[in-house]
Amino acid sequence: MAKAFKYGLKGITGYLEPAERDLLRSLIHDVISMLQPEDRDGQDPLAALIGLDMDVAEPSDRAVKRLLPNVMKDDAGASLEFRQLTERSLRETKIGALRAAALDLDKDEIVLTPDGARHWSMALNDVRLVLAERLDIQDEEDAEHVHLMQDWSQAEDVESYLALVYNFATWLQESLVQAMLQSMDSRR
Amino acid sequence: MTLSVALGPDTQEGTRTGTAESTDSLTAPDIPWNLVIWNxxxxxxxxxxxxxxxxxGYSESKANKLMMEVHKKGRSIVASGSKExxxxxxxxxxxxxxxxTVEKASGGNNGNSGNSGGGQGKGKRG
Known part of the structure; x- marks a missing residue:
């Protein structure tokens, strides 16, 4: 059974069972594969190098769109223009945090630097955002409903399994953020 | 947002909310854009x-106040500045x-006054 992250002399530490690490690793890789920019033929290599992507479009997958939202609420044109300039590097930032977290999963005991903790919190958040879209969590009521699902022996279908995984990721992120807030407090 | 387990006293919306701060920076011509966080x-x-x-770099109490505003009102202006x-x-x-999202500060600011504190890493941690 996983232990909650805590802040102590060694920094922020946590412990996960091998099965829990495998689960997180596969979730992280799923999110990375959703964020990986597709290689398109004929793309200007220099533009790609500096992060420009003139062929970018608003994501059609709701989960990807939640990870890479429009920057203006009621202006699709301006949002698209902004995407051309920023989306590629935003994808890379997210993939970087997810990969860093995945690397930390090679050991049972996880010891995090402040940067490592930030990457973990971002990675867990993106994993939860994707799971929440798959679970169709649209409002606080839906979130409450999913939160009630805590018993692994009741996981009978994909939805209840996803709900349990979501709740596990939520618990883990909450314990991590509490440890990060404590560590910030101690540095003030 | 999802409720966290540990809420400090600063997260409760008290009588201070939205009363003490000035709104002058909202209408200043050199601060025409807002950063909005949605619930x-x-x-x-x-x-x-x-x-x-x-x-x-916001203090814990300012961060919690803005967070509660996002949670209760659905959105909050957490920083202002140039478009860039x-x-x-x-x-x-x-x-x-x-x-x-970003939006122009003029016009529909949805009664969201009081949070336009500049928002540029000016908190107490360096």
């Missing part, structure tokens, strides 16, 4: 407060997974 049912309240503290500044903040917020 969603997934992001943890503790995480949103952490992002406001660590990225903007708030766009840079928006990309950073998207990096953290927060739902952020």
């Amino acid at each position: 969603d049912p997934v992001n943890l309240m503790s995480y949103v407060s952490y992002v406001f503290q660590s990225y903007f 500044q708030v766009e840079r903040h928006a990309v950073a917020m998207h990096g953290f997974g927060l739902w952020a």
Whole structure:
């Protein structure tokens, strides 16, 4: 059974069972594969190098769109223009945090630097955002409903399994953020 | 947002909310854009407060106040500045997974006065 992250002399530490690490690793890789920019033929290599992507479009997958939202609420044109300039590097930032977290999963005991903790919190958040879209969590009521699902022996279908995984990721992120807030407090 | 387990006293909306701060910076001509954070049912309240503290350098009480405003009112203006500044903040917020948009400060600011405190890493941690 996983232990909650805590802040102590060694920094922020946590412990996960091998099965829990495998689960997180596969979730992280799923999110990375959703964020990986597709290689398109004929793309200007220099533009790609500096992060420009003139062929970018608003994501059609709701989960990807939640990870890479429009920057203006009621202006699709301006949002698209902004995407051309920023989306590629935003994808890379997210993939970087997810990969860093995945690397930390090679050991049972996880010891995090402040940067490592930030990457973990971002990675867990993106994993939860994707799971929440798959679970169709649209409002606080839906979130409450999913939160009630805590018993692994009741996981009978994909939805209840996803709900349990979501709740596990939520618990883990909450314990991590509490440890990060404590560590910030101690540095003030 | 999702309720976190540990809420400090600062997170409660008290009588101070929205009364003490001036609104002059909202109408100043050199601050024409706002960064808006929207509520969603997934992001943890503790995480949103952490992002406001660590990225903007806001105090715990200011971060919690803004976080509660997002949670209760559905949105909050958490920083203001030039278009380029708030766009840079928006990309950073998207990096953290927060739902952020930018908008012109003039016109429909939805009664969201009192939070236009500049928002440029001016908090107590360096």
